[in-house]
Amino acid sequence: MSLALDDYRLLGRSGLRVSPLSLGTMTFGMPDWGTDRAEAEKMLALYADAGGNFIDTANFYAGGESERMLGELLGERRQRMVVATKYSLVTARGDPNASGNGRKNMWQSVEDSLRRLRTDYIDLLYLHVWDNRTPPEEIMRSFDDLVRAGKVRYIGISDTPAWQVSRMQAMAELRDWSPLVALQVPYNLTERTVEREFLPMAIELGMGVLPWSPLAGGVLSGKYSREDLEADSPQRSGRQQINLATGRLTERALDIAAVLNEVAAELGCPPAQAALNWTLQHPAVTSPIIGARTCEQLKNNLGALAVQMSAAQLERLDSAGRPEPCFPHDMIDTPKADLMFGGVKVAPRTRR
Secondary structure: OOOOOOOOOEEOOOOOEOOOOOEEOOEEOOOOOOOOOHHHHHHHHHHHOOOOOOOEOOOOHHHHHHHHHHHHHHHHHHHHHHHEEOOOOOOOOOOOOOOOOHHHHHHHHHHHHHHHOOOOOOOEEEEEOOOOOOOOOHHHHHHHHHOOOEEEEEEEEOOOHHHHHHHHHHHEEEEEEEEEEEEEEEEEEEOHHHHHHHHHHHHHOEEEEEEEEHHHHHHHHOOOOHHOOOOOOOOOOOHHHHHHHHOOHHHHEEEEEEEEHHHHHHOOOOOHHHHHHHOOOOOOOOEEOOOOHHHHHHHHHHHHOOOOOOOHHHHHHHHHHOOOOOHHHHHHHHHHHHHOOOOOOOOOOOOO
């Protein structure tokens, strides 16, 4: 599978056309280790000139600076770009309604994002993180009101239990509200638990999957070794500390990265390109989000679209990080299934 950024894909069950790799801007404006304005401008130009049109940000990133910088840089490109942002995480400590999934925070966040992005509409608005407090009907009705008001074109959801997502999608369908067309979840060779429920749900319910952290925080880029697991490593970077704290950098992850390195060597490409290409192979995935910090990293990652992996290489990578089976899948997807069909062959239903 060889693609280009202008081989556009439909986002979920919608008519919105987006690039097969998204430009993530979480690092834009981030102090110390982030991307400054000059570098961000080069990254945006590189992505747009190659045909890319899908940009991901959030009101929380760099305290709003990511949106602000993006708004300044887009300029005349704004109309051509599909800009996605998010709401939910805290924007003013001590204010009970400056975070969470509720209607007040949603609407205020949208107004603030519109101002920072210098635009009068948001192409795609995500609920960023489930708060375990807000009634789902309040969320979906508020989303629909924003769409009807013309402030938002499409809606999506991120980091929310699958049963809540499916419940909300059913609610939207029954009440003729705007449906969820996009789902953000972490998905990469080392984090594949979403294959159990989230990815099949997305296919069935019409949501395009936008994997975040497709390189597992850089663990799949080939830059870590077992020496980096040592607690007293004197060269430990901030990103390395984050990966250790979040459980991304582990013995298991490095074992998977070793297989990835072998496959990448056979393909003649960097490990990061092979890892990104692997995520694109799943039918639920629309556009992995590239979280590059520099223009050079972005250019390298965009090369993933040209990688052509054989079925044997794909199977090796699948086998290296395949998640452990769990209930009810270990009961359904086993020889026990014969108890259901009694020796009769029944083809699975074709999915959209």
